Amino acid sequence: MSSARRIPVLEIFGPTVQGEGMVVGRKTMFVRTAGCDYQCSWCDSAFTWDGSGKDDIRLLSAAEVIGELERAGGQAFDHVTVSGGNPALLPQLGGLIDGLHERGIQVALETQGSRWQPWFTAIDDLTLSPKPPSSGMETNWDVLDDIVARLQAAGSRFCLKVVVFDDADLAYARMVHARYPLVPFYAQAGNGNLTETEPAKMLPYLVERYEWLIGQIMADNSLRSVHVLPQLHTWVWGNKKGV
Amino acid sequence: MSSARRIPVLEIFGPTVQGEGMVVGRKTMFVRTAGCDYQCSWCDSAFTWDGSGKDDIRLLSAAEVIGELERAGGQAFDHVTVSGGNPALLPQLGGLIDGLHERGIQVALETQGSRWQPWFTAIDDLTLSPKPPSSGMETNWDVLDDIVARLQAAGSRFCLKVVVFDDADLAYARMVHARYPLVPFYAQAGNGNLTETEPAKMLPYLVERYEWLIGQIMADNSLRSVHVLPQLHTWVWGNKKGV
Numbered sequence: 001m002s003s004a005r006r007i008p009v010l011e012i013f014g015p016t017v018q019g020e021g022m023v024v025g026r027k028t029m030f031v032r033t034a035g036c037d038y039q040c041s042w043c044d045s046a047f048t049w050d051g052s053g054k055d056d057i058r059l060l061s062a063a064e065v066i067g068e069l070e071r072a073g074g075q076a077f078d079h080v081t082v083s084g085g086n087p088a089l090l091p092q093l094g095g096l097i098d099g100l101h102e103r104g105i106q107v108a109l110e111t112q113g114s115r116w117q118p119w120f121t122a123i124d125d126l127t128l129s130p131k132p133p134s135s136g137m138e139t140n141w142d143v144l145d146d147i148v149a150r151l152q153a154a155g156s157r158f159c160l161k162v163v164v165f166d167d168a169d170l171a172y173a174r175m176v177h178a179r180y181p182l183v184p185f186y187a188q189a190g191n192g193n194l195t196e197t198e199p200a201k202m203l204p205y206l207v208e209r210y211e212w213l214i215g216q217i218m219a220d221n222s223l224r225s226v227h228v229l230p231q232l233h234t235w236v237w238g239n240k241k242g243v
Numbered sequence: 244m245s246s247a248r249r250i251p252v253l254e255i256f257g258p259t260v261q262g263e264g265m266v267v268g269r270k271t272m273f274v275r276t277a278g279c280d281y282q283c284s285w286c287d288s289a290f291t292w293d294g295s296g297k298d299d300i301r302l303l304s305a306a307e308v309i310g311e312l313e314r315a316g317g318q319a320f321d322h323v324t325v326s327g328g329n330p331a332l333l334p335q336l337g338g339l340i341d342g343l344h345e346r347g348i349q350v351a352l353e354t355q356g357s358r359w360q361p362w363f364t365a366i367d368d369l370t371l372s373p374k375p376p377s378s379g380m381e382t383n384w385d386v387l388d389d390i391v392a393r394l395q396a397a398g399s400r401f402c403l404k405v406v407v408f409d410d411a412d413l414a415y416a417r418m419v420h421a422r423y424p425l426v427p428f429y430a431q432a433g434n435g436n437l438t439e440t441e442p443a444k445m446l447p448y449l450v451e452r453y454e455w456l457i458g459q460i461m462a463d464n465s466l467r468s469v470h471v472l473p474q475l476h477t478w479v480w481g482n483k484k485g486v
Binding site for chain 2: 017077232
């Protein structure tokens, strides 16, 4: 197999619970791919793109990824979440998705929506998470419009998720929801404390940020058909990796 | 209108977030009906059936319920959750559900699955939550089998949710999931601390119970296609009512 068809993998772990978004609470395995076209100021997985995880990247075939998932998860799982980085940079993920489906395993995937891949329509739970102003990134609306239109045409099950830290992010969330009113919309409280590993010490902060976001959105007539969620895994495990 | 067609209502509040189950995080209004055919040992809404809330019950028409929802929620909501007690004791809820749908409002409802109502198939997000051994209640499997079969035949969107406090409850959860393997399944960490109103004081306990349940289920080959969730509202507001 040429290295171009191999998948740059940084982490394979689980089973654990999905901590956020449209399948929050779902028992799942995680595959984290390396590489990102964004560099969000508050990225909780910066090791996927800032060079610090470079030596941990392994180039694996789809069969090797599935083999590692089966070794780690045994018979205890039927759902795999692919995250990054931005896994939408990898055209070769189609083979992994097909291989998992052949084994009766569902696949969730999260991407910022900056790049289309034909395998998007094969994903069971696809999350598009365009990044708000606090990230320092700029959304390419033409690309996002095109992705949303293609997914809607295909009848895909997908959602939009926006992380919210402040009022500017909230205005961005309103704008995204107004632009794609028929797409299920998730607002997620941002985690501005990325170094604390003792969950008990950051829990009051995370609860406060979630309660703030709830308060903002409950009174808002322009955000009606929405979900508001925290990152549940940070409430339990803080910023610990691999859980 | 005869009083038999009126709805016994204990609480109308919101908008707030749905704290549990299949639409966790959803911005919603709540209508809590009075009366229950169960008396679960750990019920968090015992005032709906133990007589303590008797003087607060109001008999309202569907139009009056909708009027109160609109006064409380203004234009900020498009989703209503009906809870109890057991709202499945009330055949007259069909009119409320139709009235909400006519206004473009979605309806979620939770019941233990001890009684069928024809309007079940009109509910957008229906949760059947049969009660595990720790509740002190006994499941009527013939009734539950019949309800699940009817909902499946109608193509309804519904889930099963089991609250888990201990190993016996976990065995019950396994049994429910094995009996209805195609129905989306939610395991929910039980809250055994129903008097504390200061969330910060009960948060460590709730996190510990959630983490215990995650640990039990992650290793379990018979619980694969499942969600594991806490009651998010208790993490934010403790046992406070009306939020």
